[in-house]
Amino acid sequence: EPEVTQTPSHQVTQMGQEVILRxxxxxxxLYFYWYRQILGQKVEFLVSFYNNEISxxxxxxxxxxxxxxxxxxxxxLKIRSTKLEDSAMYFCASSGDSRGYTFGSGTRLTVV
Amino acid sequence: RKEVxxxxxxxxxxxxxxxxxxxxxxxxASQSFFWYRQDCRKEPKLLMSVYxxxxxxxxxxxxxxxxxxxxxxxxxxxxxxxSATYLCVVRRGNSGGGADGLTFGKGTHLIIQP
Numbered sequence: 001e002p003e004v005t006q007t008p009s010h011q012v013t014q015m016g017q018e019v020i021l022r023x024x025x026x027x028x029x030l031y032f033y034w035y036r037q038i039l040g041q042k043v044e045f046l047v048s049f050y051n052n053e054i055s056x057x058x059x060x061x062x063x064x065x066x067x068x069x070x071x072x073x074x075x076x077l078k079i080r081s082t083k084l085e086d087s088a089m090y091f092c093a094s095s096g097d098s099r100g101y102t103f104g105s106g107t108r109l110t111v112v
Numbered sequence: 113r114k115e116v117x118x119x120x121x122x123x124x125x126x127x128x129x130x131x132x133x134x135x136x137x138x139x140x141a142s143q144s145f146f147w148y149r150q151d152c153r154k155e156p157k158l159l160m161s162v163y164x165x166x167x168x169x170x171x172x173x174x175x176x177x178x179x180x181x182x183x184x185x186x187x188x189x190x191x192x193x194x195s196a197t198y199l200c201v202v203r204r205g206n207s208g209g210g211a212d213g214l215t216f217g218k219g220t221h222l223i224i225q226p
Contacts, residue, residue, distance in 0.1 A: 101158065106154075
């Protein structure tokens with residue numbers, strides 16, 4: 001079964017540093033997403049990406065965040081100047097249509 | 113009012129029992145509805161989509177009531193492996209097509225006891 005792959009599985013960074021979370025979506029999917037889940041909280045939508053541009057973003061996705069599809073396979077989330085409250089599990093997802101989102105196994109980001 | 117609201121549980125039920133989860137959503141313009149399952153510290157996994165006519169997949173039955181903005185999931189003959197958190201998920205349908213973000217409930221924690 002096709003998978004969404006995320007690296008690294010766990011990232012520890014110092015407050016104020018920049019991090020890049022990487023994702024390889026399912027190859028024939030057209031829509032890509034980032035979500036986050038703070039420990040004990042619900043999964044929250046950050047951003048969706050289609051046709052090489054952002055389609056929709058939430059209030060959480062401020063200027064500190066950016067996404068990029070640098071080549072035909074990778075989809076990245078950059079967080080500039082990380083804060084303690086950015087500590088969370090970050091999930092990448094992809095979809096071929098409006099149903100059937102597939103999530104990656106996540107990157108646990110710990111900001112110290 | 114929360115966008116997607118669920119009873120957090122936990123629901124402790126014996127193996128073989130039938131268990132029902134309920135969910136309400138606030139955005140009447142919501143287009144698509146799903147149940148996801150999430151194991152501890154793992155990613156959400158799609159359990160089933162929910163259709164207006166109701167749908168069944170093996171031991172799982174989902175129902176949608178658009179007028180009441182209410183979604184349900186029924187699990188029959190529960191197994192130990194059904195222990196997980198069940199997430200009610202709604203697609204907002206603001207931007208059309210597949211680019212819309214999903215709105216998650218906080219989930220209902222289910223524990224199946226032997």
